[in-house]
Amino acid sequence: MSRLLTVDGVAYRWSLQGRRAGPEGRAYRLLTVVWAEATRQALHVRVRHDDPWLHFNDGDTSGLVTRSVGPGLVARVVVMARGLGWTPEERGPTLEFVLEDDARLVPLGPTAAR
Template sequence: MARLLMVDGVAYRWSLQGRRDAPDGTAWRLLTVVWGDATRQALHVRVRHDNPWFYIGYSQAPGLATRRVGSGLVARVVTLARGLGWKPEEHGPTLEFFLEDDERLVPVPPTGAR
């Protein structure tokens, strides 16, 4: 179910998809954001969200990342992506990023890139 969000007077729709686990215990969820009026250039952002069960038994969980993905974080992602050239009102390929430290978007390397 897509949620509606206004950022700087522009409507966006966003949704969060299930967790994808990696063998080292890290995991991420896929945040999808599109322009509110039509689906044109979509934005996919991988948001790290680890499985806390992997860390049971540790007195401290080094590197454990869990975060609430809500409208505040999504608005920040929209602003960051627009600053990096995302134009949701135009047709174009889906842009894919990793969210780092809730403050920086890092491009996902193309498939097959090292």
């Protein structure tokens, strides 16, 4: 199910998919954002999210990352991605990023060469 969000007068649809395994055993959730008018260039953002229940018996859980993904965070991601060249109203390959510390997007794959 996707949700509607308006950022700087532009409507987007976003959805969050469940936990997936990432590099180095880190877990993440996949945030997908598209232009609400039509799906053209999609945005995929890996949002780090460790499941504390899977690490309950590890003893030290201080390094775990859990975060709430809501409209405020998604709006910040949209602004950051637009600043990095995401043009959702144009056709193009899906851009993939990792969200670091809720403050910056790190490109994955071909986007890194830009």
